[in-house]
Amino acid sequence: MSINRIAFYHLETLLWIARLGTFAAAAARLNTTQPAISARVRELESHLGTALFRREGRTMALTPAGRELVRESEPLWTRFQGVLMGCSDISGATGIVRIGAGEIAAASCLPGFVAQLGRDLPHVSLEVDIALTADLIQQLASGHADLAFAAGRIAHPMLRTAPIGNVDLLWLASPAAVATMAATRPPIWSLTNLSPLYRIMKDAIAASDLADCPLNLCNNVRTMIDIVLEGGGIGIFPRPMARQQLAEGRLVPVPGAPLMPPVDFHVAVRAAEADPLVLAIFDRASRLELRSEDGI
Template sequence: MPINRIAFYHLETLLWIARLGTFAAAATRLNTTQPAISARVRELESHLGTALFRREGRAMALTPAGRELVRESEPLWARFQGVLMGCSDISGATGIVRIGAGEIAAASCLPGFVAQLGRDLPQVSLEVDIALTVDLIQQLASGHADIAFAAGRIAHPMLRTAPIGSIDLLWLARPSTVATMDATQTPIWSLSNLSPLYRIMKEAIAASALADCPLNLCNNVRTMIDIVLEGGGIGIFPEPMVRHQVADGRLIPVPGAPAMPPVDFHAAVRAAEADPLILAIFARASHLNLRGDTAA
């Protein structure tokens, strides 16, 4: 076997196709083109004298030989990356890191965290995607995201998490709404059942004196804030996202509204993640403090 003709980029390409499932996704992750990925696979298969993939619909499935090569190469590749990282300061790291976040986490801790990463890792490109928690979990598990920040408990066998603090939920309305509030007709705005906070909000509403008010749902906190600021009812909001509106008096607490438990947030990566750069960023994320909005 002409092993001397196999380059590191061949193995990197193989591992990313195996993780993401398509040549196109691997091309995006490696910042190259799909024809280039296909050429690398042909070269690797030619050097090894065996097929590594077979097409199944739009996805590429590993052959038995491909599965064995991935299984044996993954720990070697991780150790190789670790050696390279250990031989240089992490500030010299390169590549693309994909960060996913829910809307609340994005507003609470992501801007400062990402800005600091950009200063400390100037040669690393960051791609940030704001999505629902259920989508973030799927993106992480499938390898389409490297690290995610989300509300609530993340229970998935392929992921590991670190708590990054909690935030308070506040019942708020604009002053004129509070002054004319009707306990049976004033609309209450809550996040939709696509959010992990929906159950918390719904239970709090049911236990309040406002249980008979109409319940409206929205999957976007900023839109809910705008609606309530326009006098469209009462809202239940994460404190960091309404801090300025409360400070300047545009939103005020709703009298008699029950206290709600704080919501925990977590950072998550794949349980099998071995990339030293991703693990270093995850370690940073695990020191975040949402209430203090700082990172150690």
């Protein structure tokens, strides 16, 4: 057994394959190629003198020896990362951090947060993915994302969350649409049931004087804003995403529309996350304070 030939990147590769499930996903996470990942595994197996993976159909599964090595190496690798992080200023940290966000969360809190991270961690590369909340939870739980920002409560046994404030939802329409509301029943635009805000919006519509208006659904807030700006009906929008149109008078509040509760926002990380850099960014994110009156 050639233990002296085992490098830290061998163990890092093994642990990411175990976490993400495929060589291809580990290659993407480590910013390398799948052949390079396969070569590292072969080297590690050669040095240890035992197989760590076996092929099961189109996938690779850990052997008993591989599972044992992962179990024993993970806490050592985490401790080693912590030692390195403790010996240096976090501003010198390197790596790739993947951040997921829902569309509303991205507009409400992500730009300033990501910009500040770039200034404070100049050697860390960020990959930002805008997706539906259900997809964000899956990506985070599977290790394909490191942190996630989302509207609504995130409930998952594998995740740890922190509240970061709330944002107002407003009933808005173009001035022309408001002027004709007494004579017409304009359609109302709401997010689809794939959004955690769908139920909030639907309940608010049902309790309003506009319950008999046609209900149109869309999974993209920006598109809904554009439609309403063209006089295509009434929309329920988060204040941060419509702030400019409100200031310019191109969108106005709908008279008599019921008040809606502010939307809570959360940041999430894997409960078992041990990477010091990811935990430091999560800690920073958990101190964000969104305010319902302005969303900043």
